[in-house]
Amino acid sequence: xxxTTSPNASxxxxxxxxxxxxxxxxxxxxxxIMDVVTAEQAKIAEDAGAVAVMALERVPADIRAQGGVSxxxxxxxxxxxxxxxxxxxxxxARIGHFVEARILQSLGVDYVDESEVLTPxxxxxxIDKWAFTVPFVCGATNLGEAxxxxxxxxxxxxxxxxxxxxxxxxxxxxxxxxxQEIARLSSLPADELFVAAKELxxxxxxVKEVAETGKLPVVLFTAGGIATPADAAMMMxxxxxxxxxxxxxxKSGNPAQRAAAIVKATTFHDDPDVLAKVSRxxxxxxxxxxxxxxxxxxxxxxxxx
Amino acid sequence: MTAPVIGVLALxxxxxxxxxxxxxxxxxxxxxxxxxxxxxxxxxxxxxxxSTTISKLVDIFEMREPIDKxxxxxxxxxxxxxxxxxxxxxxxxxxxxxxxxxxxxxxxxRNAFGRQVxxxxxxxxxxxxxxxxxxxxxxxxxxxxxxxxxxxxxxxVTDRPVGDRIVAVRQGNLLATSFHPELTxxxxxxxxxxxxxxxx
Numbered sequence: 001x002x003x004t005t006s007p008n009a010s011x012x013x014x015x016x017x018x019x020x021x022x023x024x025x026x027x028x029x030x031x032x033i034m035d036v037v038t039a040e041q042a043k044i045a046e047d048a049g050a051v052a053v054m055a056l057e058r059v060p061a062d063i064r065a066q067g068g069v070s071x072x073x074x075x076x077x078x079x080x081x082x083x084x085x086x087x088x089x090x091x092x093a094r095i096g097h098f099v100e101a102r103i104l105q106s107l108g109v110d111y112v113d114e115s116e117v118l119t120p121x122x123x124x125x126x127i128d129k130w131a132f133t134v135p136f137v138c139g140a141t142n143l144g145e146a147x148x149x150x151x152x153x154x155x156x157x158x159x160x161x162x163x164x165x166x167x168x169x170x171x172x173x174x175x176x177x178x179x180q181e182i183a184r185l186s187s188l189p190a191d192e193l194f195v196a197a198k199e200l201x202x203x204x205x206x207v208k209e210v211a212e213t214g215k216l217p218v219v220l221f222t223a224g225g226i227a228t229p230a231d232a233a234m235m236m237x238x239x240x241x242x243x244x245x246x247x248x249x250x251k252s253g254n255p256a257q258r259a260a261a262i263v264k265a266t267t268f269h270d271d272p273d274v275l276a277k278v279s280r281x282x283x284x285x286x287x288x289x290x291x292x293x294x295x296x297x298x299x300x301x302x303x304x305x
Numbered sequence: 306m307t308a309p310v311i312g313v314l315a316l317x318x319x320x321x322x323x324x325x326x327x328x329x330x331x332x333x334x335x336x337x338x339x340x341x342x343x344x345x346x347x348x349x350x351x352x353x354x355x356s357t358t359i360s361k362l363v364d365i366f367e368m369r370e371p372i373d374k375x376x377x378x379x380x381x382x383x384x385x386x387x388x389x390x391x392x393x394x395x396x397x398x399x400x401x402x403x404x405x406x407x408x409x410x411x412x413x414x415r416n417a418f419g420r421q422v423x424x425x426x427x428x429x430x431x432x433x434x435x436x437x438x439x440x441x442x443x444x445x446x447x448x449x450x451x452x453x454x455x456x457x458x459x460x461x462v463t464d465r466p467v468g469d470r471i472v473a474v475r476q477g478n479l480l481a482t483s484f485h486p487e488l489t490x491x492x493x494x495x496x497x498x499x500x501x502x503x504x505x
Contacts, residue, residue, distance in 0.1 A: 013427035013464055020424040023319075023444050023488050027353045027386070030317040046400070049362065051317060051355040086400060087355055088421060088445065110421035110445070133422045267316055267338070267362055 016133030021155035024111065024135055025219035028052060028088070028156075028242055032232065032263050033221070035059050035246040038077075039084035041255070048259035052088040052110070054244065055081040060117050060164025060300070061247035061286065070118045072100040078107050090137070095304060096122025098131075105134040111156070112136045114149075116303035117163045117246075124305070129153030139223065141174045141301055143181035147202030147210070150218055157216060159240070160301040161224015164247050166288025168225040168234070170301055175222055175238040185211040224301065227252070227285050229265030229278050236269035253283030309502040312337035312346035314372075316362035318354020318387060322487035323495075330495035332502070340371040348381040348502035351388030353444070353485050356396075356415065359387055360403045369404075376408050381478035381505045383498045389481035390415055390447055397450065409476045410453025417448040418467065429484065431460045431473055434493050441472070441484035448483055449474055478505050 031051025036042040042053045057073040058066065072093050082089050088110035093100035095114055100121070104112050114127050116139050129136040130153035139160035140146035146157045159178065161171030181200070188196055188211060197207040209217055222235040223244035232243045243266050245259075252258045261278040268274035291299070308331055313323045315336030327334035327350065337343055349372070351359070363369050376382060384392040391405040393413040418425070424445060428438040439460070449471035452458060460473030460482070472483035478501060486494040 013425045013462075015423060015425045017426055019442055019488065020421075020426060020444055023442055023485060024421050024424060026319040026322060026488065027355065027444055029319060029321075029354070030315070031355060031358055046357065049358045049365075051358050086398065086415065087357060105422060108420045108422060135421065263358070263362075264365060267366070 018155065021135030022218050024088075025137070025156035028221075029219060030267060031242050032259075032266050033090065033242070033244045034249055034259060035244075036081060036250070039080045041250055042081045042085045042089075044256050045249070045259055046085045046087050048256060049263040050087060050259065051242070052090055053081065053085060054090045054092065054113060055109070056092050059247040059250060061166075061251050062164075063117060064164040064289075064298070072097070072104065072118070075103065075107055078104070078109065082108060092118055093127070094118040095120040096125050096127060098127045101127050101132060101134075101136075105132055109134065114138050114154075116160060116300050120303050126152050126304070129155075137221070139301075139304060140178065142177045143185075143210070144200035144202050145304065146178060146216060146220075147200060147206050150216070151203055151206060154218065156219050156221065158221040158223040158244055160304070161222065161226070162291045162294070162299060162301050163224045164300070165225045165291055165294070166227040166248060166251075166286040167291045168227070168231045170291055171222050171224045171226065171235060172238065174224075174301070175235060175240055178220065179239045182210055182214060182216070186214045225291075226262075227288060229261045229275060232262045233265045233269035233275050236266055242266065248286055251286035253285075258282050258285075308333040309347040309499060310335070310345060311348040311350060311499065311502060312343060313350045313352055314359070314368070316366065316368075317358050318352040319485070319487060320352050323350045323352045323385075326487045326492055326495040327499065330492045330499045332499045338366060340367060343368070343371050343375060347505070348383070348498070349375070350498070351382065351384040351391045352487070353386035353388065356387040356390040357400050357403055359391060360405065364404075369406075372406055376406055376479070379478055379505060381480070381498065381502045382406075382408060383480040385482050385485050385487060386444065386446055389413060389483055392479055392481050394453075408479045409474060409481055410456055411449050411474060412451040413447045414450050415447050416445050417470070418443055418446050418465070421445055425465075427462055427464060429460045429462055429472060431494065432457075433459060434497055436493065439484070439486065439491060439494070440489055441486070442488050443472075443484050446472070446483040448472060
């Protein structure tokens with residue numbers, strides 16, 4: 001692991017270390033990160049108790065509906081959101097688009113999401129995330145993919161789900177898959193971890209670390225298709241350490257109320273009485289599309305390698 | 306000597322790291338979220354996280370009054386980063402509706418060192434803690450801009466371009482740091498707090 005500093009490093013202050021990047025994600029745990037497209041939405045999210053907002057030009061449901069190439073957001077729009085709220089602001093760069101990521105870093109965003117929701121810029125390589133001061137979050141559908149992203153420098157992982165659908169089934173599948181694969185690694189004898197690393201297409205050292213600790217070395221959130229307080233609570237029970245909500249809030253009938261309800265449900269994910277209470281009177285949820293009805297080439301979760 | 310029971314306010318943030326550090330420092334540590342659970346603890350840690358979110362959840366889940374009462378009755382509390390903000394009598398650059406527990410007489414500036422790209426690691430000497438300087442991790446951290454007469458300054462960061470800043474304080478049984486000792490495996494500050502809880 002190319003740790004940029006050791007626990008007993010010199011007295012000189014140092015920025016952009018693996019520890020401050022990963023530590024930032026630790027501070028978001030138990031929280032909800034909400035997709036917003038305007039400063040006004042960002043304020044609604046902050047009012048509702050979001051721990052961070054994700055600034056983007058179109059929410060995934062609209063990207064899906066409108067088609068075309070989807071790119072990093074307009075810097076003016078990102079600035080307006082940074083100026084509107086005091087909580088951390090994240091923004092998306094296309095997979096492999098290291099220049100979009102440089103621009104986002106220079107704008108002062110707090111986290112970059114190298115995201116399959118945007119149109120990929122490189123069908124072979126992801127961004128070398130060690131080369132940045134700003135931390136990155138990346139999507140994963142399984143443990144091997146998560147470990148490859150961490151090897152490239154991701155400081156936080158989220159399940160991919162199937163963004164913009166309001167259908168939580170893929171997020172469920174990815175969370176269960178990652179959890180199962182970690183449990184399997186933990187149960188393997190040491191001499192089988194070499195082949196496990198080969199099968200996962202991930203570095204042996206990282207595989208060994210996961211086998212020993214029983215968890216990823218970075219924070220694991222969930223994303224993709226979360227539309228209700230119950231969805232968020234289920235993801236937390238499946239082992240997510242926090243939740244990204246994309247189209248689910250601002251494509252619903254009453255965003256402010258739904259946002260607040262999802263925040264409460266994430267904290268009290270194991271308390272059915274609280275969940276019942278916060279699930280009442282939220283109005284229309286986003287309409288949604290079943291993942292099954294989306295033709296294979298249009299599935300976002302399959303982007304990333 | 307029985308282990309003191311110390312709760313970690315588990316509404317949002319790096320709860321697990323504090324629970325682990327407190328257990329390593331000899332406490333019976335547990336996450337707490339409900340007023341009833343607060344009754345069973347001898348001390349409380351408010352973890353790092355997003356102070357605006359924690360402040361909201363404290364009200365929603367009716368923890369404010371019980372915690373205020375325990376603080377008034379002398380319960381030791383330690384807050385790191387967002388927890389420091391929650392313990393301050395005055396917060397700058399916060400949200401207007403953001404409310405803490407008004408514990409330590411100090412003015413804290415939120416996100417004072419800058420955004421995440423400015424987050425850093427540095428050495429900090431802590432008064433009353435033996436050994437080498439702390440290797441301190443600051444993440445979108447606050448600093449203390451003013452302290453009241455009853456507040457003891459325990460540590461400062463001196464080697465930043467922003468100048469000499471207060472980053473660790475204590476007032477009576479209340480302890481606060483801008484940085485996150487729970488992230489580094491250095492248990493000295495948690496031991497200091499466990500001792501404080503034992504003595505209370």
